[in-house]
Amino acid sequence: MQSSASKMALPSLEPPVAHLTLQGISKVFPGRTGTVDKLLRRTSKPFVAIADIDLEVEPNTFVSIIGPSGCGKSTLLNIIAGLSQPTTGQVSINGQPVSAPGPDRGVVFQNYALMPWMTVAENIDFAVETVYPSMGIAQRKSIVQDYICLVGLRGAEAKHPHELSGGMKQRVGIARALAINPQILLMDEPFGALDALTRGFLQDEIERIWEQERKTVILITHSIEEALLLSDKIVMMTRGPAAGIAQVLDVPFPRPRRREELDQYPGYHELKAAMEQHLSYETRAVEESRVRK
Amino acid sequence: MTHEVFRSAPPKVKPFRLNTDQQAFLLFITILLVFLGLWELGANAKLFLPIMPSASQTIADLWFWISNPFFDNGPNDQGIGFLLLTSLRRVLSGFLIGTAIAIPLGILIGLSPVVSKAVDPFIQILRPVSPLAWLPLGLALMRDSERTALFVIAITSIWPTLINTKFGVSNVDPAYLNVAHTLGASRWRIITKVILPAAAPNIVSGLRISLGIAWLVIVAAEILLSGGIGYFVWNEWNNLKITSIITAILIVGLVGLLMDYLFGVLQHRVSFGQRS
Numbered sequence A: 001m002q003s004s005a006s007k008m009a010l011p012s013l014e015p016p017v018a019h020l021t022l023q024g025i026s027k028v029f030p031g032r033t034g035t036v037d038k039l040l041r042r043t044s045k046p047f048v049a050i051a052d053i054d055l056e057v058e059p060n061t062f063v064s065i066i067g068p069s070g071c072g073k074s075t076l077l078n079i080i081a082g083l084s085q086p087t088t089g090q091v092s093i094n095g096q097p098v099s100a101p102g103p104d105r106g107v108v109f110q111n112y113a114l115m116p117w118m119t120v121a122e123n124i125d126f127a128v129e130t131v132y133p134s135m136g137i138a139q140r141k142s143i144v145q146d147y148i149c150l151v152g153l154r155g156a157e158a159k160h161p162h163e164l165s166g167g168m169k170q171r172v173g174i175a176r177a178l179a180i181n182p183q184i185l186l187m188d189e190p191f192g193a194l195d196a197l198t199r200g201f202l203q204d205e206i207e208r209i210w211e212q213e214r215k216t217v218i219l220i221t222h223s224i225e226e227a228l229l230l231s232d233k234i235v236m237m238t239r240g241p242a243a244g245i246a247q248v249l250d251v252p253f254p255r256p257r258r259r260e261e262l263d264q265y266p267g268y269h270e271l272k273a274a275m276e277q278h279l280s281y282e283t284r285a286v287e288e289s290r291v292r293k
Numbered sequence B: 001m002t003h004e005v006f007r008s009a010p011p012k013v014k015p016f017r018l019n020t021d022q023q024a025f026l027l028f029i030t031i032l033l034v035f036l037g038l039w040e041l042g043a044n045a046k047l048f049l050p051i052m053p054s055a056s057q058t059i060a061d062l063w064f065w066i067s068n069p070f071f072d073n074g075p076n077d078q079g080i081g082f083l084l085l086t087s088l089r090r091v092l093s094g095f096l097i098g099t100a101i102a103i104p105l106g107i108l109i110g111l112s113p114v115v116s117k118a119v120d121p122f123i124q125i126l127r128p129v130s131p132l133a134w135l136p137l138g139l140a141l142m143r144d145s146e147r148t149a150l151f152v153i154a155i156t157s158i159w160p161t162l163i164n165t166k167f168g169v170s171n172v173d174p175a176y177l178n179v180a181h182t183l184g185a186s187r188w189r190i191i192t193k194v195i196l197p198a199a200a201p202n203i204v205s206g207l208r209i210s211l212g213i214a215w216l217v218i219v220a221a222e223i224l225l226s227g228g229i230g231y232f233v234w235n236e237w238n239n240l241k242i243t244s245i246i247t248a249i250l251i252v253g254l255v256g257l258l259m260d261y262l263f264g265v266l267q268h269r270v271s272f273g274q275r276s
Helices: A035-039 A071-079 A122-133 A137-150 A166-179 A196-212 A222-231 A259-264 A269-292 B020-044 B055-067 B080-111 B114-126 B133-144 B145-170 B174-182 B188-223 B228-236 B242-270
Strands: A020-030 A048-055 A062-066 A089-094 A096-099 A105-108 A184-188 A216-221 A233-237 A246-252
Touching: A020 A071, A048 A071, A048 A122, A048 A222, A062 A071, A062 A222, A071 A105, A071 A184, A071 A216, A105 A166, A105 B055, A105 B174, A122 A137, A137 A166, A166 A184, A166 A196, A196 A222, A196 A259, A216 A222, A222 A259, A222 A269, A233 A269, A233 B055, A246 A269, A259 A269, B020 B055, B080 B114, B080 B188, B080 B228, B080 B242, B114 B145, B133 B145, B133 B188, B145 B188, B174 B188, B188 B228, B188 B242, B228 B242
Parallel strands: A062 A216, A062 A233, A105 A184, A184 A216
Antiparallel strands: A020 A048, A020 A089, A089 A096, A233 A246
16 A cells, blocks of 8 residues: 555655656557448548657656647547557556556546535545555545645535536546555646636646645646646647657756746747747648648 | 716616516416316306316315315225325335336446347337236236235336436446546446446436326226225216315325425435536
8 A cells, every 4th residue: 555645744755656658659540341331331441549659758757748639649648547548559657567547647637527426525535445445534534635735625625516616626636636646647638628817827736736746747738838837848749640759848947937937947938939830830730631621 | 987887876766576486476376266266157157067066166175185184984985195195105115116126227237238238128118018008917916906006006117217227327427437447446336436326316317207107107006906096086986076086186296296396306416516
């Protein structure tokens, strides 16, 4: 059992170290090629979503994956989470191949995915109890309380999700993912469904939480500012089909970072310009290919 | 000056107006009084058949039954309270038996596409059959009118609960299942902690429909069997007491309404902002 309870009090006790490796990951969605489909004239070709992704993620780094829409970012994250199987290739953590979902990876979903019939505390407790079934109730309660405080939701423990705003829901989602003390935190456009002001606020929160509790984080995003504010490395993907990695950028800004001061860091504008150029080129190509289709 | 605009306007004297609910209530009372008035006039003017009582006779008889619900002068002369208790006991017992079959079976076919496809023809063929068609079969199998009533009500109660449970279980938001999978939850834990609570609004709405139909069917079943409010209706028809029949209709309707209301409350309690 991981010492998740003492984690808050003694953060240096057992830092989770995870070296994530992706080797030759491809995902092909099979097309309709059966006899019945041929008779009904509804055959379709297999669709290669992502092809040949190789990526090394150093322990305790914050990595953002950014790319044009429909480039298979979420597919890649689902493969890392184990919710979807790669057609070829291998995901491994610290050299161990992983092919199924597991509590070594905490996932924050874009649509929050909170259980509506559970309160804030119960949603987090459900995760902790699932991962640590033999843990005592008192210890579980204290972990749940710690993470509710960490994301700033003290006072809302007994509320149900339908009584929360989108930003509060996602904070529960983040607390739930962190409370199981995963080695890797996977976030799939976690702020995509939020308005701009709430999004900025939660990005600052993520930066604050990450300073308190460093983990390996993979963040899927399509916001350049978000990636620059939060990441150590930014993985830029090419457009699909057969999307791949175009370039990996280092973001050398010192931490803790502050949104207001971000553009003061040397190299900020160059990085931003490079990303904008890449993304607008890819996005234009995507749009043009759609028009011609 | 601009801030003049924001100063609140002087309070106007509001003309007296009823809100929507009050208007609806007034209209309801009006319709009721017009209906009763026409009925009374028509009966006094001998527009209907002589067997038809007037509104005032019916209300007097309704009051007789309501004011003295619990008397028992033998099986053919019981107070309306005892009659209702007999019918309610049968409906609730049969409903519980039907539910005990429908919910587990619904969960099973909701979870397994194979079982679902295998069982579907049986459900599709049996579901549209009038519950009363089972009555002779029940009599033949049970040789007892009480048990036959339970049998018919149980069969009646199965279908809506079964179909709604299956729908709820097989249509759980995949996001909830993904959460459980990423946590490495066991199959049993996913079923009890995720799938069943997620399907609860559908299951309860199935139960609500089942109980409503069971209450519809009990009257017809009791006309053919014996005892309870249904038999009372038939008995009073044989006595040519139309006032009692109208009384029974109103009371059956009120009890049905009350049961539906209780299930509505339960449905709201398990919904947590989903579809409610």
